[in-house]
Amino acid sequence: xxxxxxxxxxxxxxxxANSTLRCNFSDSVNNLQWxxxxxxxxxxxxxxxxxxxxxxxxxxxxTVATERYSLLYISSSQTTDSGVYFCAADQxxxxxxxxxxxxxx
Amino acid sequence: xxxxxxxxxxxxxxEGQNVTLSCEQxxxxxxxxxxxxxxxxGLRLIYYSQIVNDFQKGDIAxxxxxxxxxxxxxxxxxxxxxxxxTAFYLCASSKASGLAAINxxxxxxxxxxxxx
Numbered sequence: 207x208x209x210x211x212x213x214x215x216x217x218x219x220x221x222x223a224n225s226t227l228r229c230n231f232s233d234s235v236n237n238l239q240w241x242x243x244x245x246x247x248x249x250x251x252x253x254x255x256x257x258x259x260x261x262x263x264x265x266x267x268x269t270v271a272t273e274r275y276s277l278l279y280i281s282s283s284q285t286t287d288s289g290v291y292f293c294a295a296d297q298x299x300x301x302x303x304x305x306x307x308x309x310x311x
Numbered sequence: 312x313x314x315x316x317x318x319x320x321x322x323x324x325x326e327g328q329n330v331t332l333s334c335e336q337x338x339x340x341x342x343x344x345x346x347x348x349x350x351x352x353g354l355r356l357i358y359y360s361q362i363v364n365d366f367q368k369g370d371i372a373x374x375x376x377x378x379x380x381x382x383x384x385x386x387x388x389x390x391x392x393x394x395x396x397t398a399f400y401l402c403a404s405s406k407a408s409g410l411a412a413i414n415x416x417x418x419x420x421x422x423x424x425x426x427x
C-alpha cells in the first residue's frame with residue numbers, strides 16, 4: 207500500500223516565525239488532507255488538497271501530485287498553532303506519522 | 312448542528328471484557344472509519360465501511376469487530392482478543408469513497424480507552 211512520510215518530526219518555533227511542513231507519498235493519490243490535532247486530541251480539518259494551492263488565513267497548502275508531495279505553510283505562528291500536524295493520503299486515508307509543532311511565546 | 316459524535320469520552324475496562332464504542336454521524340456521509348492512535352503516534356486504520364451492511368478490514372483489525380446496520384452509526388467492539396487495547400480511538404466519516412469523488416474526511420472527538 208501507499209506510504210506517507212512527514213518531515214520534520216518535531217519543530218520548535220518562536221512566536222511570529224514562519225514554517226513549512228512536508229508530506230511525501232509513495233504513489234499517486236486522489237485524496238490529500240492536512241489536519242491539526244489539538245492538545246485534547248481533536249483532529250481539525252485544515253485543507254482538502256489533492257492538487258494545487260489553497261490558502262486560509264495564515265495557513266496555506268500546496269500539493270504537487272506529479273512529484274508526490276504536499277507542503278503546509280504556517281506564517282506568523284501563534285502559540286495556539288502548537289500541536290501535531292498530520293497529512294493523510296489516498297482513498298482510504300493513510301496517515302503520516304505527524305509533525306509535532308511547539309510555538310513558544 | 313451536523314457532526315460526528317463519539318461516546319463515551321473516557322472508558323475503563325477490565326481485562327477479558329468486551330467493550331463497544333459508539334460513533335454516530337448526521338452528515339449523511341456514506342463512508343465511516345475507525346482509527347486507533349497510541350501515544351505519540353499517528354493514526355492506524357482498524358475498519359472502514361463504504362456503505363450500509365458492508366465493511367472492510369484495515370491495517371490492524373485483529374481483536375476488533377464492527378457493524379454497519381444504519382448509515383448514521385458505526386459501532387466498534389474491542390474484544391478480549393485485542394492484546395493491548397489501551398489507546399485513543401477516533402471515528403471519522405466522509406461523503407463518498409469513489410475515486411472521482413471529493414472525499415474530505417471529518418473526525419469525531421475520540422474515546423480514550425484504558426484497560427485496567
